[in-house]
Amino acid sequence: MQALGRKNTIFKIMEPNLLFDVVRSFQLKANVMNTMNAYKRKVLLLKPKFSKLNKFILNLIMPTVKELESLCSQVRRDIVRMVHAVNSGHPGGSLGCTEYFVSLYFEIMKHNAKDFNMNGYNEDLFFLSNGHISPVFYSTLARSGYFPVSELGTFRKLNTRLQGHPTTHEHLPGVRIASGSLGQGMSVAIGAALAKKLNNDNSIVYTLHGDGELGEGQIWEATMYAAGNKVDNLICTIDVNGQQIDGPTDKVLPLGDLEAKFNAFGWKVLKISDGNKIAEVLEGLKIAKSHTGKGKPVVILMKTEMGAGVDFMMGSHKWHGVAPNDDQLAQALNQLPETSGDY
Amino acid sequence: MENKFTTTEKKDTRSGFGAGLSELGKKNTNVVALCADLTGSLKMDAFQKDHPERFYQVGIAEANMIGIAAGLTIGGKIPFTGTFANFSTGRVYDQIRQSVAYSGKNVKICASHAGLTLGEDGATHQILEDIGLMKMLPGMVVINPCDYNQTKAATIAIADYVGPVYLRFGRPSVPNFTAADQQFEIGKAITLYDGTDVSIFATGHLVWKAIEAWEILQKQGISAEIINIHTIKPLDEAAIIASIKKTKCAVSAEEHNKFGGLGESISHVLTSTIPTPLEMVAVNDSFGESGTPDQLMTKYGLDTKDIVAAALRAIERKK
Numbered sequence: 001m002q003a004l005g006r007k008n009t010i011f012k013i014m015e016p017n018l019l020f021d022v023v024r025s026f027q028l029k030a031n032v033m034n035t036m037n038a039y040k041r042k043v044l045l046l047k048p049k050f051s052k053l054n055k056f057i058l059n060l061i062m063p064t065v066k067e068l069e070s071l072c073s074q075v076r077r078d079i080v081r082m083v084h085a086v087n088s089g090h091p092g093g094s095l096g097c098t099e100y101f102v103s104l105y106f107e108i109m110k111h112n113a114k115d116f117n118m119n120g121y122n123e124d125l126f127f128l129s130n131g132h133i134s135p136v137f138y139s140t141l142a143r144s145g146y147f148p149v150s151e152l153g154t155f156r157k158l159n160t161r162l163q164g165h166p167t168t169h170e171h172l173p174g175v176r177i178a179s180g181s182l183g184q185g186m187s188v189a190i191g192a193a194l195a196k197k198l199n200n201d202n203s204i205v206y207t208l209h210g211d212g213e214l215g216e217g218q219i220w221e222a223t224m225y226a227a228g229n230k231v232d233n234l235i236c237t238i239d240v241n242g243q244q245i246d247g248p249t250d251k252v253l254p255l256g257d258l259e260a261k262f263n264a265f266g267w268k269v270l271k272i273s274d275g276n277k278i279a280e281v282l283e284g285l286k287i288a289k290s291h292t293g294k295g296k297p298v299v300i301l302m303k304t305e306m307g308a309g310v311d312f313m314m315g316s317h318k319w320h321g322v323a324p325n326d327d328q329l330a331q332a333l334n335q336l337p338e339t340s341g342d343y
Numbered sequence: 344m345e346n347k348f349t350t351t352e353k354k355d356t357r358s359g360f361g362a363g364l365s366e367l368g369k370k371n372t373n374v375v376a377l378c379a380d381l382t383g384s385l386k387m388d389a390f391q392k393d394h395p396e397r398f399y400q401v402g403i404a405e406a407n408m409i410g411i412a413a414g415l416t417i418g419g420k421i422p423f424t425g426t427f428a429n430f431s432t433g434r435v436y437d438q439i440r441q442s443v444a445y446s447g448k449n450v451k452i453c454a455s456h457a458g459l460t461l462g463e464d465g466a467t468h469q470i471l472e473d474i475g476l477m478k479m480l481p482g483m484v485v486i487n488p489c490d491y492n493q494t495k496a497a498t499i500a501i502a503d504y505v506g507p508v509y510l511r512f513g514r515p516s517v518p519n520f521t522a523a524d525q526q527f528e529i530g531k532a533i534t535l536y537d538g539t540d541v542s543i544f545a546t547g548h549l550v551w552k553a554i555e556a557w558e559i560l561q562k563q564g565i566s567a568e569i570i571n572i573h574t575i576k577p578l579d580e581a582a583i584i585a586s587i588k589k590t591k592c593a594v595s596a597e598e599h600n601k602f603g604g605l606g607e608s609i610s611h612v613l614t615s616t617i618p619t620p621l622e623m624v625a626v627n628d629s630f631g632e633s634g635t636p637d638q639l640m641t642k643y644g645l646d647t648k649d650i651v652a653a654a655l656r657a658i659e660r661k662k
Contacts, residue, residue, distance in 0.1 A: 119419050168446045178446045187407045191414020221407035
């Protein structure tokens with residue numbers, strides 16, 4: 001994580017009541033963990049000998065990361081099994097963004113999976129702008145409790161609610177806009193963020209975009225609008241995997257210096273240097289949250305590896321939209337332990 | 344018989360939209376408005392002045408405007424977007440298709456300066472394809488009111504309808520002849536004159552010209568039925584069929600390309616129910632050009648005399 005200007009609040013961790021809450025509360029564990037990362041950096045590194053308290057605190061945060069990593073393995077299994085079953089879909093970007101989705105839905109967002117409401121009053125909202133990575137979105141939604149996990153088996157099949165690209169048309173809980181035709185999600189998220197402001201709702205609106213998607217002009221219309229109108233309850237994440245269908249982004253349409261571009265547009269720019277590490281993603285998202293409400297929209301440039309978690313799918317654009325065959329599926333599943341039960 | 348529709352004033356339909364939006368703003372706090380740098384042209388100034396917190400100036404970025412409008416519905420708002428018809432449809436078709444229509448969002452796309460009567464700006468701005476573009480989108484309601492009062496009433500009515508709507512209106516001042524206190528019913532055709540010889544189905548600015556045609560035809564001993572089709576989708580098929588059963592021939596009249604417009608929708612009804620002669624008064628698959636509105640309507644065959652001629656041709660084809 002290369003965020004700038006963070007003020008951590010490590011001393012709160014010392015309060016016994018909070019420590020008790022940490023044991024009970026999944027959500028709070030994330031808060032503590034982020035605090036602890038700073039704690040590790042700024043305190044432990046200065047004091048190499050761990051005190052008993054230090055060890056105790058560190059042990060508290062480990063289950064969260066382990067639980068989420070374990071969940072990521074299951075989501076990755078879902079992804080490759082879903083696209084294999086219908087011999088179509090987009091595994092590459094889905095695998096690359098698994099840590100982001102799991103972090104967002106299981107730790108970061110305040111949301112109501114059991115009683116989905118389109119308007120999402122007083123809930124954080126998420127919009128997937130690069131809709132083709134629907135497998136990771138669907139798996140995360142199902143594993144969060146929006147709809148039965150067994151429904152993942154209907155992906156891309158006739159009469160399914162799990163269309164090739166996400167849609168509200170079939171009333172799938174958890175989806176608030178159709179996406180697939182690229183470049184539209186940021187504008188929609190701005191609208192939802194503006195509605196939250198009108199409703200005096202302090203929740204946050206999140207989006208995810210592909211880096212190749214930034215070729216769409218509408219993204220830059222939205223980028224200009226959000227900064228110019230201080231839409232500061234918005235956290236957009238760019239999946240910087242450097243790949244798109246026809247090859248590396250640098251060869252298809254060079255993105256240039258994205259950090260400088262978003263800065264020039266007036267956004268608060270943050271980075272996650274390894275978006276395939278849960279701890280980094282969690283910390284990055286928490287820091288992003290701390291920058292909301294300060295007059296600027298927030299963007300996270302999140303570096304990921306397309307195909308992450310499956311060795312033969314990594315490091316290439318070739319698995320952007322190709323499904324594995326039977327042998328490849330077996331090979332992939334061998335690398336991904338079943339942790340929460342296959343659908 | 345005297346023409347019962349008299350008018351003492353001419354007003355632009357876009358001002359009817361502005362007045363309707365202003366009234367809505369006062370009575371429904373969920374109504375929000377967005378404009379792409381054409382607030383004055385769209386007559387959205389009053390709403391902007393009275394409700395600055397609910398007015399979004401998006402600049403010259405129509406695609407973003409449509410997306411923001413779609414997002415505002417998530418949170419219970421009823422967004423009205425405003426720009427010229429050309430930039431409300433063709434320019435942002437994919438945004439409307441995916442983020443509004445397919446997503447089933449309650450966005451009201453309000454489009455001024457439609458058709459040839461935009462005038463001197465020329466063909467870049469005179470969209471004649473917008474009705475076709477919008478009616479092809481599943482679930483999209485397409486409304487093209489005929490005068491100031493009806494545009495105002497339609498603007499107010501669409502806020503109560505849940506779903507995407509395309510509201511089309513224009514720039515020039517035209518006779519304001521419908522009732523100021525009318526209730527606008529989406530999808531309900533309005534019969535202005537009963538007749539027995541020919542049915543004239545008109546929409547938008549062509550409705551007044553159809554009334555003028557009625558007077559001329561009457562003097563020639565022809566009884567024309569004049570029907571105002573303010574809603575092109577959903578089309579009032581029952582009203583069309585009922586009229587055709589009496590008159591056995593039809594004329595459609597619109598400020599739009601003959602492909603994709605009202606005439607095409609009516610022809611679909613007729614060919615699938617009662618095959619009937621239909622003459623279309625519409626632009627003959629052409630772009631427009633610079634000129635005054637009246638000059639353009641004459642040159643492109645959208646005048647009162649063109650409706651009269653079409654009626655005579657339709658009647659002739661019955662024989």
